[in-house]
Structure formats: C-alpha cells, structure tokens
Amino acid sequence: MSAPLPKDIKLHAKSKTLELIYSDQEQFELSAEYLRVHSPSAEVRGHGIGQETLQTGKQLVGIKGLEAVGNYALKIIFDDGHDSGLFTWEYLYDLCQNYETYWDRYLKALSDAGQTRHGNMIARG
Template sequence: MAATLPQDIKLHTKSRTLELIYSDQEQFELTAEYLRVHSPSAEVRGHGIGNGVLQTGKQLVGIKGLEPAGNYALKIIFDDGHDSGLYTWEYLYDLCQEQENYWNRYLKALADAGETRHGNMIAKG
C-alpha cells in the first residue's frame, strides 16, 4: 500500500494539471479534465453498475483546490463546482498507471455518444 502513496503532489493551476511524484523514476501529470471525467463520485459513476454518466464539455475545467480526506484519499475541488469525489490513493495511482487506456476509452465513449470535450463552459481565471 505504501507504494501507492505519492511522495509529493503539485497542483499546476496555469496548465490545469496535477503532478503526482512517487519516486525519481515514477512521476505523472494528470490533467484536470482527465481527473474530472474520471471522478469517483456517484454523480459521475452512478449509483450502480452501468449507471455512470458520461461527462462532456470538460476540456477547460480547472482545479481550485485539494483537501486531504483522512489518510486514505484526496478531495479535488474543480472550478465547475464539482467536489464530491474522493480519490483514494489506490485510485489515483491506477489513474496514473492506466492513463492512456482510460483516456482512449473516454474519447471513444464521447465519439460513440456524438458528444465532445468542448462545451459552453467558460474558463475561470
């Protein structure tokens, strides 16, 4: 379990990314959009298997803040008002490890639904 705990976390508001540093050899940068569309919240995942809600128009979403949730998770506060997902350390590490697969699956789901990453959302400074 200790292997999934980052040594450092850096929020880069200008580039809208979250950097997770696990070791000198293992560092990841996750976009706010990627984290937002993969939120572990019930609002995104749904309340049962197959009840997830495809997130659209989140390309310009940013991260307003981070809060620890006990010793087991990180609460990410997004500038679109979403703040209900608790990202466990294991889930964050999985998002890092599987970033390419999850992102490609998300892009395919958008295309299949005829939706886009763009939306009417206006970036907030």
C-alpha cells in the same frame, strides 16, 4: 497490495494539471479534465454498473483546490463546482498507471455518443 503513496503532489494552476510524484523514476501529470471525467463521485459513476454518466464539456475545467481526507484520499475541488468525489490513493495510482487505456475509452465513449470534449454535438450528415 496497496498502492504507493505519492511523496509529493503539485497543483499546476496554469497548465491545469496535478503532478503526482512517487519516486525519482515514477512521476505522473494528470490533467484536470482527465481527473474530472473520471471522478469517483456518484454524479459520474452512478450507483452501480451501467449507471455512469458521460461527462462532456470538461476540456477547460481547472482545479481550485485540494484537501487531504484522512490518510486514504484526496478531495479535488474543480472550478465547475464539482467536489464530491474522493480520490483514494489506490484510485489515483490506478488513474496514473492506466492513463492511456482510460483516456482512449473516454474519447471513444464521447465519439459514440456524438459528443465532444467541448460538450457540443457533432454534426452528423
């Protein structure tokens, strides 16, 4: 079963969020940071299981632009220069539906690595 296509997409530059509207009852607002650290690019995901690169210091990242890629994906251009991941409609919908799980997993990975969303090392005593 394929994911629904958003009826509207709004980039909110000031709040650094991307709003995806699927219906009156189903709307999501995803932060640029969340999208950046979950980019489907090889830089983030690697080329296979276990080759992922934990993204740090992305709390203040913003979105410079959006480009439709055919009828299947959205290219998000981040203000840190990253623009190589293609967010398919299925992947974007998955990110919306599983936000809490993915965000909690990311925060735990940062903590386990002794990193923060700012990118600074956590002092260990």
